Amino acid sequence: MLDLRHQPEFKNKIVNNSKRSKRPYLIRAMHEWMGDNSHTPHIVVDTSVDGVCVPLEHVKDGKIILNISESAAHNLKLTNDAVSFRARFSGVAFDVWVPMKSVLGIYARETGQGMIFSHDTETADQLSPATLPDEIEETRSRPHLTIVK
């Protein structure tokens, strides 16, 4: 029987699949969990990542904190590629768009509970969340894990 894993085309497909980041799935999960708890989800964004579109006057030390609760973030979209919504900053409406890989963490304002993402959660990027507060729950991934038999 032909083992497709040795065919270059199939091998590339496996590699591409394994690169799909968990991050957007976890962000959607935490956003839903916080909403069901009547908590207010905030994300921490690394504004040095290409494509980040946020009001620059609210950036501090290369980071911005964004309230993505349903009441604050209008037309919120949490896709696999980006977080986007319209919100008011100091009374002025702004269309926010931040690529998923720029999102360093998500937490609930009321409790501080949430997740920060280590750089190996996102295989493709090299973000360093070292400057974030370490009180937030962290999720770690190991690229090569043993299959449970």
Place this chain on the structure above:
Amino acid sequence: MLDLRHQPEFKNKIVNNSKRSKRPYLIRAMHEWMGDNSHTPHIVVDTSVDGVCVPLEHVKDGKIILNISESAAHNLKLTNDAVSFRARFSGVAFDVWVPMKSVLGIYARETGQGMIFSHDTETADQLSPATLPDEIEETRSRPHLTIVK
């Protein structure tokens, strides 16, 4: 202004809300992530937890591994309370029902990637995943985290 946090009724509401487990949200997220990667999600279940309904002949060392891919698990439901589906075990159909707190972990058969849940992910229970393989990604939570300002 009245601070509602000092009213017993409101305080109890906060306590109840904070007890809502992240686990079902994370399991749904990982199930979707694996499905989008064409991987096969499996869960590890502690069969000593009250209410677990699984074919006993497939239990080993108090645990059972269940394939919850869409092709294997029919009428799959991942609610906040339980995982339920119908599947065939050695050719015999069985209606599986396992409470959420009995789910110790979720991983992809092809890669071993996934999550195991430490006992403090679920505030209400005292599960010990110490007997599980430690190669699976672990998610930790700390009950009292500092709010990021």
